[in-house]
Amino acid sequence: MKEQVQVSKAVIKRLPKYRRYLEELKKKGLDRISSGEFSKLIGYTASQIRQDLNNFGGFGQQGYGYNVDSLYKQIGIILGIDHDYGIVIVGSGNLGQAIANYMHNYGAGFSVLAMFDIKPDVVGRRVNELVISDFGELGAYLAEHTADIGVITTGAASAQNAADKLVAGGVKGIWNFAPVDLQVPRRIALENVHLSDSLHSLIYYINRSHPSNSAPSKFERGAHPNC
Amino acid sequence: MKEQVQVSKAVIKRLPKYRRYLEELKKKGLDRISSGEFSKLIGYTASQIRQDLNNFGGFGQQGYGYNVDSLYKQIGIILGIDHDYGIVIVGSGNLGQAIANYMHNYGAGFSVLAMFDIKPDVVGRRVNELVISDFGELGAYLAEHTADIGVITTGAASAQNAADKLVAGGVKGIWNFAPVDLQVPRRIALENVHLSDSLHSLIYYINRSHPSNSAPSKFERGAHPNC
Numbered sequence: 001m002k003e004q005v006q007v008s009k010a011v012i013k014r015l016p017k018y019r020r021y022l023e024e025l026k027k028k029g030l031d032r033i034s035s036g037e038f039s040k041l042i043g044y045t046a047s048q049i050r051q052d053l054n055n056f057g058g059f060g061q062q063g064y065g066y067n068v069d070s071l072y073k074q075i076g077i078i079l080g081i082d083h084d085y086g087i088v089i090v091g092s093g094n095l096g097q098a099i100a101n102y103m104h105n106y107g108a109g110f111s112v113l114a115m116f117d118i119k120p121d122v123v124g125r126r127v128n129e130l131v132i133s134d135f136g137e138l139g140a141y142l143a144e145h146t147a148d149i150g151v152i153t154t155g156a157a158s159a160q161n162a163a164d165k166l167v168a169g170g171v172k173g174i175w176n177f178a179p180v181d182l183q184v185p186r187r188i189a190l191e192n193v194h195l196s197d198s199l200h201s202l203i204y205y206i207n208r209s210h211p212s213n214s215a216p217s218k219f220e221r222g223a224h225p226n227c
Numbered sequence: 228m229k230e231q232v233q234v235s236k237a238v239i240k241r242l243p244k245y246r247r248y249l250e251e252l253k254k255k256g257l258d259r260i261s262s263g264e265f266s267k268l269i270g271y272t273a274s275q276i277r278q279d280l281n282n283f284g285g286f287g288q289q290g291y292g293y294n295v296d297s298l299y300k301q302i303g304i305i306l307g308i309d310h311d312y313g314i315v316i317v318g319s320g321n322l323g324q325a326i327a328n329y330m331h332n333y334g335a336g337f338s339v340l341a342m343f344d345i346k347p348d349v350v351g352r353r354v355n356e357l358v359i360s361d362f363g364e365l366g367a368y369l370a371e372h373t374a375d376i377g378v379i380t381t382g383a384a385s386a387q388n389a390a391d392k393l394v395a396g397g398v399k400g401i402w403n404f405a406p407v408d409l410q411v412p413r414r415i416a417l418e419n420v421h422l423s424d425s426l427h428s429l430i431y432y433i434n435r436s437h438p439s440n441s442a443p444s445k446f447e448r449g450a451h452p453n454c
Contacts, residue, residue: 205416
C-alpha cells in the first residue's frame with residue numbers, strides 16, 4: 001500500500017463539495033471541465049482547485065482539464081464512499097428518524113443496522129424495516145454486531161454516555177448532532193453537526209444585513225486583555 | 228445607535244459555541260470564569276478568547292474574569308437571540324418535520340408560522356399545531372404574512388426555486404439543508420447545513436484513522452499545475 005499523504009482539514013472539507021458539483025455536471029452530461037470553468041461554478045480560485053486536487057495526485061491534464069466522471073469517482077474513492085458502512089443511530093426522535101431515512105434513501109454505501117432510544121414511547125416504533133430498540137441494549141448489540149458509524153441524535157445530557165457506549169462497542173466514527181462537544185479517543189473520527197450554532201450564526205447575519213433591525217449594543221468597546 | 232463593528236466570520240462562528248458552554252456553566256451554578264479556565268474547557272487559547280470577546284467590547288474584568296450569566300446574555304444579544312423570529316419551512320418530509328419540532332421545542336424566540344411541501348401525500352399532514360400547505364401557496368402566504376427565516380429542507384432540484392420564492396416573499400435569511408449552494412441577493416443571510424458534506428468528511432477520517440481499512444490509492448502523485 002502506498003504511504004498515506006497528510007492532507008489538511010480544509011482540503012478534506014472541500015472534497016465533498018467538489019464531488020457534489022461533479023455529480024451535477026455528470027447529470028448535465030458534461031464530460032470534462034477546466035479548472036477555470038470549475039472555478040466559476042464552485043467559487044474557489046482555479047489555483048486553489050489545482051492545488052487541492054494535486055494533494056491526491058493531480059487528476060487533470062494540461063490543455064484538457066478534468067474528466068468529470070473520472071474525477072467524481074476518484075474523489076469518491078479518496079473519501080471512501082466506495083465502501084459499505086454499517087450505522088447505528090442513538091436517539092430515535094424526529095431527527096434520528098430523519099437521519100435514518102436520509103441514510104436509507106442515500107443509495108448504496110450506507111446501511112442503518114439498528115436504532116436506539118431511551119424513551120418508552122419511542123422504543124418499539126418502526127422506521128423503514130427497523131424496530132427502535134431500548135438504549136440499554138446498545139452495548140449487547142454492539143458486542144454481537146459490527147457497526148462502523150454511530151450517529152448521536154440524543155439530547156445534550158445523554159450524548160457523552162451514548163458516545164462512550166459506541167466507542168466501547170467498536171465504532172470507528174461518530175456523527176454527532178447533539179449540541180455538545182464529545183470526548184472520544186483520538187482514533188475515533190468525529191464529525192459534529194451543531195444545528196444551534198448554525199442557527200445562531202444565521203440570526204447574527206440577519207440582524208447585520210438589516211442594521212435597522214439589529215439590537216443596539218449596550219456595551220462599550222474597550223480592551224481588558226488580561227482578564 | 229452605535230456604529231456596527233465589522234467582525235470576522237470566524238469569530239461569529241465561535242460565538243454560539245461560547246454561548247453553549249456558558250449555558251452549561253450556568254446550569255452547574257458557576258458565577259464567573261477566567262479566560263484561562265474557559266480556555267481549558269472550550270479548547271481555544273485564553274488569548275483567542277480575550278481577542279474574540281474584545282471584538283464586542285471586552286466583557287471581562289482583570290483579576291475577576293468573566294461573569295458567566297452576564298456574558299451568556301450579552302452573547303445572546305450580540306447574536307440577536309433576544310428577538311423573536313417567524314419561520315416558514317419549505318420541504319416538510321422527515322427533515323423538515325424534525326426542524327419544525329426542533330424549533331417548537333427550542334423555547335422562546337422561534338415560531339414556525341407555516342410549512343410547505345410539494346408532495347400530495349405530505350400536504351395536509353399535521354405537525355404540532357400546523358397543517359402542511361401546498362408549495363404553490365407559499366407566494367400568497369408570504370404576501371400576507373411576515374416571515375424572518377425560510378428553512379429549505381427540499382431535495383436539491385427544488386431548493387433554488389424555494390429560495391427564490393422565499394426571497395421574493397421578504398425573508399431576511401435562509402437556513403438551507405438542501406445539498407446545493409443557493410444563489411441569493413447579498414442582503415439575504417444564508418447559512419448552509421450540508422449533511423452529505425459532513426458525512427463524507429466523517430467517512431474520510433474513518434478510513435484514515437484506520438489505515439488498514441482504507442482504500443489504497445490507485446493514482447500516482449504528480450503535479451499538473453496548468454490543467
